[in-house]
Amino acid sequence: MIQLGMSTSCTFGKPLDTSFKIAKRAGFDGIEIMVSTEAATRSAAAIRALSRKHDLPVLAIHAPVLFFTQFVWGTNPTVKLERSVDLAREVGADVVVVHPPFRWQTTYAQNFLEIIRRLERGSGVALAVENMFPWYVGGNGTRMYAPGINPIEMDCDSITIDFSHAALAGQNCLEMTRDAAHRLRHIHLCDGQAPGSNGKIFDEHLAPGEGGQPVAEALQYLRDTQWSGHVVAEVNTRGAKSETERLRILRRTVEFARRNLGQI
Template sequence: MYPLGVAAAFEAAARLGYDGVEVIVLSDPITQDATVLRRLADRHGVPVTSIHAPTLLVAQRVYGATDPWVKIDRSIDLAHELQAPTIVLHPPFRWQREYAAGFIDGVAMREHERDVVLAVENMFPWRARQRHIQAYRPAYDPVPQPYDHVTLDLSHAATAGSDVLDMQAALGPRLAHVHLADGSGSMKDEHLVPGRGNQPCGEFLTRLAASGFSGDVAVEVNTRRGGGRTREADLTQSLAFARQYLAAAAGE
């Protein structure tokens, strides 16, 4: 919903018929405040179903901490307070050497000790002057890594040039969370409305529903370019697309 605030996101989710929201923890204090988020969820009847930890490049100073584990632990605290079952996080940046070296074990330990799903998201190589730069450790692709839970983002897969259906099949039950968007394979991470790129979004959702997937599908599309009517139309279309293909697989 950027550049609109958190309250606007809850209001739109309720009005358009979404089942829940994913809150990304950023510098906005509301995204870090369980009391305010719970109040918004109760007011609009839309629960927080997932928390996105502040592991983005723009979120390095969130929670006033430079230690990434502190930010992840604070995100786990927030998720527990809101009864949100899933936390999404990105793999470490390559310059975070100590964090990266212990990342796999640290994720596994926290899942076991704190009874939470930490779903590591697929990313993509950065590009400069037609060169690929490996910005993440141990890798931008979580599929070969020993994570118990993974988030698949279809826009990120498009940017990486990855086959998202192959990734889906390879992950099997480890696929815990989905960021639904589309992409054209551009060097930029586009987050298009599903159906507007070249990713097999419909087939992906059909296979997802047929597999007995019990996680959440979070719409993550870029609505910054349009005004209010365009944003609402994009969010409405994205929701209708998701419901169409998920229901078709379920025989509804």
């Protein structure tokens, strides 16, 4: 069974309660919570209360491994993962989304795969490593992650495929979805252009169908192979001029996903 969720990153800057409310109104099955500087995102009690209030389960926790969350739960990356797993278990989520280490996190990078395997097998929660992308400086791609940006090439048990990240890395989300095979646990549903397209070299997280990735075909592949996991919208709605417009974007995303997943 494929569950359709919304990441709280879609409503970046809004309180967690608002994210739950919008996800419910848009028609999602559940929600992925990005652990951030907002206290509620780090509180199992607060999350459970919101889940009950809005009748919306938590599908996944996104560990605080982004650059802007580098000081959330301290600076020890292993502790961040451990606390993310604990939070996931407390709120009923079965996936923790994690990025590969930054290349300057030398010791962590050397032990990363061993750490996530230990945590995953000891908790029953999948630590799904997300595909990343080069950072572009002066028009040139810079290596920022170790052991790399593509978890398909890593010795990990669980994988998250982000379609916008695939675009920025010059990859094809359909091919990546196929190549991940049985290790694919989680999808970040969005779209994007190839690096340099229209002069853009940043992570766009467009609504599905608005970029250059074969998003519909990837979802249809998941449908046809009877894949079971989470498809979580991670769409940038910061340009929405009103909550009505934001809701319209997310409802279109729900309709796009359900149509191509064969759920309508």
